[in-house]
Amino acid sequence: MSEQTGTSARIAGQREPVADGGTPPVIDAAFARWLADRAGQVLLQVRDEVGYADGKALKAAGDKAAHDLLRAELARWRPADAVLSEEDDHSRLAWQDDRHDAVRPDRLDASRVWIIDPLDGTREFSEQGRTDWAVHVALWTADCSRPSCLAAGAVAMPAQHRTLATDQPPAYPPLPLAAATGGPIRIAASRTRPPAFVTALAEDIGAELVPMGSAGVKIAAVINGDADAYVHAGGQYEWDSAAPVAVASATGLHASRIDGTALKYNQADPKLPDLVVCRKDLAPRLLAALQRHLP
Numbered sequence: 001m002s003e004q005t006g007t008s009a010r011i012a013g014q015r016e017p018v019a020d021g022g023t024p025p026v027i028d029a030a031f032a033r034w035l036a037d038r039a040g041q042v043l044l045q046v047r048d049e050v051g052y053a054d055g056k057a058l059k060a061a062g063d064k065a066a067h068d069l070l071r072a073e074l075a076r077w078r079p080a081d082a083v084l085s086e087e088d089d090h091s092r093l094a095w096q097d098d099r100h101d102a103v104r105p106d107r108l109d110a111s112r113v114w115i116i117d118p119l120d121g122t123r124e125f126s127e128q129g130r131t132d133w134a135v136h137v138a139l140w141t142a143d144c145s146r147p148s149c150l151a152a153g154a155v156a157m158p159a160q161h162r163t164l165a166t167d168q169p170p171a172y173p174p175l176p177l178a179a180a181t182g183g184p185i186r187i188a189a190s191r192t193r194p195p196a197f198v199t200a201l202a203e204d205i206g207a208e209l210v211p212m213g214s215a216g217v218k219i220a221a222v223i224n225g226d227a228d229a230y231v232h233a234g235g236q237y238e239w240d241s242a243a244p245v246a247v248a249s250a251t252g253l254h255a256s257r258i259d260g261t262a263l264k265y266n267q268a269d270p271k272l273p274d275l276v277v278c279r280k281d282l283a284p285r286l287l288a289a290l291q292r293h294l295p
């Protein structure tokens with residue numbers, strides 16, 4: 001192919017180069033926001049360029065583009081830090097083949113680990129018109145002075161034109177009028193893979209379920225007061241929750257496993273199959289109800 005310039009010369013499927021993001025903030029939390037926003041812009045671009053005709057191709061293109069950008073910027077601006085990403089094949093090996101010793105990841109000895117989900121809510125990303133997908137960027141540190149040792153986090157929701165991050169923690173959600181007047185508690189849950197017990201749990205406490213995609217978007221809904229709780233069980237990984245849990249914790253919300261124990265990140269096995277995020281006043285009631293419904 002002859003060398004040309006401009007969009008018309010691009011090979012089919014090849015994306016426009018991403019604009020250089022300039023020099024990022026030095027403070028980790030602001031850097032996390034900058035990074036998540038940059039990946040979010042890339043994902044919007046991928047949606048425009050690839051289109052929705054082939055959902056599988058769109059998901060793959062989005063995952064790769066966001067992952068490549070996050071990896072490149074982390075290597076450039078935080079070269080000494082370790083990274084745990086959903087899209088890294090080697091991180092999967094650490095638990096899938098039961099060879100933890102053979103593939104012990106370097107991140108287990110690192111003092112700073114970025115836990116990233118380049119595209120959370122991948123299914124929703126591939127569906128035209130849906131805005132419930134996100135980019136997650138979290139920083140775990142061995143210096144465990146913050147809840148769950150998460151020193152910083154950012155959740156970009158590019159299709160909703162908003163980003164929540166620990167550099168400017170959102171205000172604690174107001175008590176919704178419905179709750180104050182005895183209306184139903186609203187529990188955000190996966191629209192495609194809700195926990196088996198969640199309907200019985202909702203009936204038990206007089207709650208209504210609010211289905212939506214992406215763990216980050218669901219936790220953002222709790223932060224904003226659009227939902228009172230997010231309950232998940234049955235499978236998930238550290239990258240699905242690290243960044244939104246960092247923001248929720250910075251905001252003052254409750255975040256734990258569904259049995260009430262602490263959420264732990266940068267573990268040898270990054271499976272983190274369940275969690276509950278909710279207003280602090282609701283936590284005792286919700287955890288007690290969860291005890292009654294745990295499998």
Ligand SMILES: Nc1ncnc2c1ncn2[C@@H]1O[C@H](COP(=O)(O)O)[C@@H](OP(=O)(O)O)[C@H]1O
Pocket residue numbers: 086117119120121122123189190191192193212213214215233234235236237240
């Ligand atoms: N049972 C399960 N096992 C593994 N991952 C799960 C899961 N249920 C949800 N997830 C992951 O949690 C994220 C939010 O899911 P949901 O939108 O259904 O609430 C998605 O991340 P990804 O989109 O990054 O894969 C999804 O893959």
Ligand SMILES: [Mg+2]
Pocket residue numbers: 086117119120121239240
């Ligand atoms: Mg995810």
